[in-house]
Amino acid sequence: MAATEESVPRPRAATLRDVAVLAGVSVATASKALNGRSNVHPDTRRRVIEAAERISFTPNTLAQAILAGQTGTVGLLTNDLEGRFSLPILMGAEDAFGAGKMSVFLCDARDDAIREQYHLKALLGRRVDGLIVVGSNTDPRESLGHDLPVPVVYAYAPSTDPLDSSVIPDNVNAGTLAIEHLVATGRTRIAHVTGDVNYAAARDRAAGALGALAAAGLELAGERVRYGAWTEAWGRAATHTLLSQGVEFDAILCGSDQIARGVMDVLRDRGFDVPREVAVMGFDNWQILTSGARPELTSVDMNFEMLGRRAAQRMFEAIDGKQTPGVERMPCRVVVRGSTTLDD
Structure with missing residues (x-):
């Protein structure tokens, strides 16, 4: 008499323990490797994954969550x-x-x-x-x-x-990197136009910039940081002020890409060549602003x-x-x- 479908024994599904044994690791390590945890050596992770694929292991995520006390x-x-x-x-x-x-x-x-x-x-x-x-x-x-x-x-x-x-993000170091780049391009009279002084990002970037200027034996053009708003309008207003006060500068470091766009608008309208006469630099690397600027805007990417x-x-x-x-x-x-x- 032929065996019915119900009477045919079904093969046992592979378990996490099977994977661990085949890979030569503990069950806990196998679980971490398959769940993408960072504290597993790459070679161990590869060995566990290969073992799982070899025996067609499919994780039971609900059971894993219960055993680990986690929900994923x-x-x-x-x-x-x-x-x-x-x-x-x-x-x-x-x-x-x-x-x-x-x-x-x-x-x-x-x-x-x-x-x-x-x-x-x-x-x-x-x-x-x-x-x-x-x-x-x-x-x-x-x-x-x-x-x-x-x-x-x-x-x-x-x-x-x-x-x-x-x-x-390390905003102090970001300010340092910006000044170091401008100095490396030969700029020695650098002004700084930035956002609201009540924001830590504005203060930290300015602190890094001032420290880098001091390390290069330079002083800030215009003597003080120009704090204001995170807007193009403030960039335009601050640049008009720098020019009307007779501040001599060959670069303007801006606290954001929006401010930088405003700065570049005024420089272009007043006949300055960017970057031959004045370099302009921003922060945040906001593509819609950096790629739309003419010339395209150098910026600090906060990663x-x-x-x-x-x-x-x-x-x-x-x-x-x-x-x-x-x-x-x-x-x-x-x-x-x-x-x-x-x-x-």
Whole structure:
């Protein structure tokens, strides 16, 4: 009598333990390798993945979550979803989480404390494994506290609590790099037009710029930093003021790309050749502004996506019980274009 379909024994599905045995690692290491955790050696990760493919292992994500006490979800809480800075940070974080590796819940608090608390409760209600909190600017923000059941990493805006884990752009070094670039192109009379003095980014960039000028044996053209607004209108107004006061300059370092566009408008209208007579440089490397300028604008890129990836890595480390307190400052880079050099 032929065996019915029900009586034919089905092959046993491969398990995580099978993968671990075949790869010669512990079950915990195999799990970390397959889930993309950062604290696994690349050779070990490759060996585990090859073993999983060899025996057609398909992870049971629900069972893994129960065993690990995790849900495979992360909350991204931003205060400025429509802003210039939040989106690339969030994109970098999502890249680090990996396609299909982690589910991401995104909430926009819109700089509203009540809304932020509402979203926080909602995310915790979904039992996320961790939170990344993205600020709308680099000014320190209040901590969410230490009584939360999950680790928190603050990105762009650091927490005021030194025991929290924060990842921010190194704006002081960004100012230093900008001046070093201008000096390297032969500029010696550099003015600085920047944004609101109440913003940490404006003060930090100015501090780095002034320190680099001093190290080069130079003084700031016009004697003082021109603080104002983060707008093209302020860039135009400040440039008119510098010219009317008879300030001699061969470069203007601007606190943002928007300010730089305003500066370049006035210089062009007044007959100055950029960059032959005056070099102009911005911050943020906002492509819509840098590529639209004539000549194209040299700018300091704050590496926002890299910052987001680093915040996600810190999140993984914290989930694994290796949370690092304090503020980590991420490096920036100068993107050279035609507004500072004739070679571009």
